[in-house]
Amino acid sequence: MAYRTHNCNELTFDNLNQRVQLAGWVDTIRDHGGVAFIDLRDEYGVTQVVVNDDDLINHLRKESVISVEGVVVKRDEETINPKIATGELEVKVDTLKVLNPCTENLPFEISESRETREDVRLSYRFLDLRNKKVHDNIIFRSQVVSYLRQKMTSLGFTEITTPILTCSSPEGARDYIIPSRKHEGKFYALPQAPQQFKQLLMTSGFDRYFQIAPCFRDEDARADRSPGEFYQLDFEMAFATQEDVFEVADEVLYDTFEKFGGGKKISPKPFVKIPYEEAMLKYGTDKPDLRNPLEIVDLTEFFSDVEFKAFKGRPVRGINVPGCAKQSKGWFEKMLKYALEIGMKGLGYIEVLEDGSYKGPIDKFLPDDKKEELRSIFNFKTDDTLFFICDTPKVVNELAGMIRTELANRLDLIDKDRFEFCYITDFPMFERDENGQLIFTHNPFSMPQGEMDALLNEEPTKIKAYQYDIVCNGVELSSGAVRNHRPDVMVKAFEMAGYSEDTVKEKFGALYNAFHYGAPPHAGMAPGVDRMIMLLKDEENIREIIAFPMNSNAQDMLLGAPNYVTELQLRETHIKLRRPVEKDK
Template sequence: MAESMNGLKRTHRCGELSIANAGETVTIMGWVQKNRNKGGLVFIDVRDRSGIIQVVFEEGSTDAALIEKAARLRSEYVIAIAGTVSKRSGAVNENLATGEIEVIPTELRILSEAETPPFPIEENSKTKEELRLKYRYLDLRRPDLQRNLLLRSRVATLTRQFLSEEGFLEIETPILGKSTPEGARDYLVPSRVHPGQFYGLPQSPQLFKQLLMCSGCDRYFQIAKCFRDEDLRADRQPEFTQIDMELSFVDVDDVIDVNERLLAKLFKDVLGVEVALPIPRMTWQEAMDRYGSDKPDTRFGMELTDVTEVVKDCEFVVFKGAIENGGTVRGINAKGQGGMARKKIDKLVDFAKGFGAKGLAYIAIQEDGNVKSSFAKFMTEAQMNALIRAMNGEAGDLLLFAADKNKVVWDVLGSLRLELARQMELLNKDEYKFLWITEFPLLEWSEEQNRYVAMHHPFTMPMEEDLNYLESDPGRVRAKAYDITLNGNEIGGGSVRIFQDDVQERMFEALGFTKEQAQEQFGFLLDAFKYGVPPHAGLAYGLDRLVMLMAKEDSIRDVMAFPKVKDASCLMTAAPNLVDTKQLDELGLALKEEDLV
């Protein structure tokens, strides 16, 4: 039967006590982690968010009624203990921060009883994620998840402190906004007051933060909730959190400077990791050529090598065909993997096909110098030797090649490079390699829409020296855009914004917008620009992804309190759900019969 606290007040969290508190009278409160009843001697491990401490009920030093009561405790009961901190009478537990001490109780209250949970509340749980997410409130009691939430809270608090000291104002922007056609799908919210009309939940605060620059706020930030109706992956959620910022009267270097100092502070204060400044920069083109990715993992080498010129005269039809169609031939050198079994190589070929490759050519250099290759018969000995030299191939190496259009080759080898690094155990989670990627293409061609679309968004400033190509060769124009990457993950991105009317008009034309369409979609922003807009730029981090990497987790679900699963549903609350007909009628909505199946 549950008891009340009745004036009893907690003095310490469990993990806050140490040998320095020996002899002190304390009151702790938390959950029963474990009950070990030895008959006349009962050990209770009490857990709260700070850690675990042992409480010892023993004949001779503890009231008999209290020992009997302690013996009835079960896992996850919520209890309060008053007692004295004492040096452990038994062996020290090196695995516990409180392993040198124990509490000798004078009072025990059962504040809440508990049923047996559907899975053990323990670190590094082996329970299936679906079950843990259904009972997320229990899952969150696990010490590893609680550490993640504490880390996330610390990152958010330090970010607020740092940006406030840098002159940023924390300003909230609306959640109910206008749906826009660019980018991912919006989540739509029907309006009862305006039948047939909808709000769009923000994919980012982009337009509003630019309006704040027009308003003279000068420096803005927000830890903002954002929404995207898109297919999910391990690092994607339908709702996510951004550290969002915008600055006036700045250019690229100013934004990079303040963000490098922010990152250095976060990693130093939270993890004790020194971030060497300045963080290296690499253009988008160089990143693609060297790593096949615009978010390269630079913790290991295995860079791409363009061997188009080396193989252009060979008789291998795969290489010849790709080159004749305007593509390239590129390769990577997996050092020390020349003895890889044929079955494993075949699996790599299948892996590459998943990223658009028609196949994967290879050269396996044996330890004795002999060469096994899938295409050797189409090469002269001189051509084969030249290719191996171009790849810096040595005895024991595995050389892998892709031939196709650049985009396919980059996708294939960039992904294959990461897969091999995983297999070769080259990815050290204790190492943090930051990299700025700059000078992205402003536009990219969409086969689906048969037009150019903005790689970032329609308000990204082109590089001044490329403005002349905006009409004649749009694909050549580089953007004043920048991403900050960490260990092969994009953790943030931003750009300098267009603030001149004529440049913005040309940008809309390049995107295929008529003046009327641009005015209809973005008129409120364009109108604001008529009244004096400062040069401005900004950046936004994915807070969930940043914290995931800091916590050395593989999924952002492990650093979010209540995440969704891959179909964007919540297993705990069963959201989304059907609503009653009365609510739909008020909104002027009706569901098609097939939607109810």
């Protein structure tokens, strides 16, 4: 090669006394007057090079790109660096060429970029990506994606890419829409997911499809959700049941997390299945972190004959925390403060004393027989603390789940060296909105359990769907479903949610039409690639594992998107702004 014979991590004692050429960025310069030590960095590592000619390093600045040539020699004993692969060797340089100088002051030290404000990091993302940890995250992502492709292919799946320009469809989030130049007044939409296309592939006779699919949703950012776009391992299977999908997901996710999880324990296959209603009651969420040992118990019936006005006629939940009574008064005050912050009226509790009696403000309302009943429910031990959560049916489970999580975090109960997977199954097909209108709770293309008979004869909010999520450590990795492949069931389900058959034909005409030509039963899911990598790298923010992420305000700080377009571009796409826009200065 013209610029280098070796990468910066390649030199070994086999290269001793050889003449080599290296190229990379100047990581550090240590000038000792007459002799300078340069740490030369490329993607693969760092090598120390020694320059004895001041003329070669005059005006040389950190992060300049250089090529050097010289002889490999052994380092002096006192200068050996065991932290790098080439730490026992260095290159004595006689030729140094500046390929491109760094002429600007650095906005941050490369090694400290992760401690820099995010807006600055993203504005200079090309520098941020030179940070070894940031850079390694992107390399790691590439390795995981490559492995996923190999794994899916080995299981008989065919990789097929689906369109990016498509039509708007109600997937649960806002679409990104794109005006058409050739068709005035009409718009494309970026796909929220390849949902309809992958179902059409099943009707087309493809047996097992997958792709690393880009998805686009105009929704706000969170720590585990990047605004704008994300990627998922999208797959679909013909002639498949829910259990067939779980079998594939078990193998793919278990093997991926075993290979890339850094030795952490992984929940054994097959992953546990938890019905939605049980998850909401037991964990207070449909995204439970099973590393948290605390569980929620329904105490509504228990308190039905207890004369305690605050709990009368309302659902009550209890969480027993072993050994919690040993905590300080200040600790309990902080828990109460948290409860008030999330909208609770208070946080009642009782503590178990050494003699088996209870201490706490609710103790006096409990007759002796009810105290014994509590003891049998929770199998109390000394210093246990039972917390009570009471509120309306609509929010009590959510509040109990938040208290469960907060207790585990404050008491450091969560084992950070495990990946705990579970499926959440049996989601309700419908729910009612604030106006009483029946709406889909999840994916509208799912098959209701009981099919047409359920739609005709069951109370709509009691109908369950063949819908499922897969959750790892409290993070939802994927949703999926057995699809509705029958046009009559599809039309009836949408009719119940307020869509006429004509609307179904208009919005989902391709699926509606295809299902009349013989569609096989089919099912699938789509684990989120970004979230998988975030978990594997133990990153708290999803933007750390994306090469060029938007900020939390859905802005590309590097290229300046979204940006303004010209009047000509607006005219070509038949768009007129409703009011003048004052451009940013």
